[in-house]
Amino acid sequence: MSEPTPKPAKAKKPSLTTQRRQARSYALQALYQWQMAGQPVNEIEAQFRVENDMRDTDVKLFGELLHGIAASKSELDTLFSDYLDRSVEDLDPIELTILRIGSFELLKRIEVPYRVAINESVELAKIFGATDSHRYVNGVLDKLAQKVRSAEVRAKR
Known part of the structure; x- marks a missing residue:
């Protein structure tokens, strides 16, 4: 009697967190292109939809960030x-774009916890920004969160 042939493993769909992180990464690149x-x-x-494999991306979030x-x-x-x-004009273009993403999420995507919005921007700065830009981004967005998400920030402290 022969052994049953194993079924090929299904490709595991990435987590929602991974899909959103990929959407933010593509949005950063697309917004940088738009800005420059x-x-x-x-x-x-x-162009991004044609040239990139977006199967593991939250495409809806990508579009929302880009257009919003x-x-x-x-x-x-x-x-x-x-x-x-x-001044805003003196910011590095990558830092500026990351600050816009973080600010947009803090202001317009209220379902995203403020700490997540800040952390995701910091991670983008670590990958795409200059050496210590993640610290700068963190400081600016932390102060902004205290203004636009004051109730949420107070509740977490």
Whole structure:
């Protein structure tokens, strides 16, 4: 009697956390491209969807971040500018984009705990930013969270 042939293992779907982290990473890259090249957001989104394997990505979040941040850029910049040690124009483009992502999540994605929004931005800064940019991003977003999520911050302390 022959042994049964083992079934091939199903590819495990990545966790929602992993899918969202990938969406933030792609959003950072797409927003950086938008900021530097001035290309329309719709074109950049289409390009990213064609050129990247987005099966392990929360595509809805990617689109929300890309379009939402582009649409509210001035509001976001004003929101965190009080916590900068330089002008928004003098920020490194990567740091600026990461601050916009973190600010957007703190302001518009209230279902995301403030600590998660900050931590995800810090992780992006560690990967894409300059050596100590993660500390700068953390400090700015922590102060912003105390303003826009004051009740949540107080409840956690």
